Amino acid sequence: MLFLYDYAFEKVTDIPVVFFKSEQIKALVLDIDNTLTTHDNPQPADGVLQWLEDVRNAGIKMLVVSNNKPHRVKPFADMLKLEFVANGAKPLTKGINYAVKKMGAEKKYTAAIGDQIFTDVLGANFSGIRMIYVKPIEHEKTMFFKVKRFLEKPFLPKSFIKSDKH
Ligand SMILES: [Mg+2]
Numbered sequence: 620m621l622f623l624y625d626y627a628f629e630k631v632t633d634i635p636v637v638f639f640k641s642e643q644i645k646a647l648v649l650d651i652d653n654t655l656t657t658h659d660n661p662q663p664a665d666g667v668l669q670w671l672e673d674v675r676n677a678g679i680k681m682l683v684v685s686n687n688k689p690h691r692v693k694p695f696a697d698m699l700k701l702e703f704v705a706n707g708a709k710p711l712t713k714g715i716n717y718a719v720k721k722m723g724a725e726k727k728y729t730a731a732i733g734d735q736i737f738t739d740v741l742g743a744n745f746s747g748i749r750m751i752y753v754k755p756i757e758h759e760k761t762m763f764f765k766v767k768r769f770l771e772k773p774f775l776p777k778s779f780i781k782s783d784k785h
Contacts, residue, residue, distance in 0.1 A: 621745070623750075624740050627753070627776035627778070628753050628780050629779045636677045639677065644730045646682075649731075651687065654753055656756065659687075664756055680722040682721060683702070684731075692704075692705035710737065710745055715731065715742055730751050731746075734755040736774045737767060739752075
């Protein structure tokens with residue numbers, strides 16, 4: 620089903636590096652807004668820098684694909700020393716496919732991480748990569764997002780994977 624993800628965690632920093640190893644995930648397509656930080660926030664959320672460092676040190680490739688504008692995405696991705704696609708147009712596959720190629724990854728070993736059902740989850744499924752859903756860090760205040768979040772409700776996970784290993 621197109622709105623389903625393979626895994627659900629409450630937040631990115633809950634995903635231990637050993638999880639990627641055991642699931643044979645070697646490359647990650649990362650969303651920014653409400654995944655790595657709150658919407659339009661120039662600073663990553665607590666623990667995200669260390670988490671990225673741990674993932675990077677484990678040899679897992681990462682690339683940012685965001686639907687947000689270049690002036691938002693570039694400084695954030697630069698700070699994290701990650702390559703990026705802005706105006707990613709998820710759920711369309713172009714940005715994600717570009718990212719997979721750019722990382723030199725194979726789709727079967729690649730997963731996306733994101734917080735939105737109709738962009739991130741749908742995009743990962745259309746592209747044929749795995750999907751790790753994370754809960755949005757904070758709920759958006761615009762009417763557009765309120766409607767979107769309401770429509771997401773039937774597809775949201777009932778439980779999240781917990782791990783002691785960080
Ligand atoms: Mg997002």
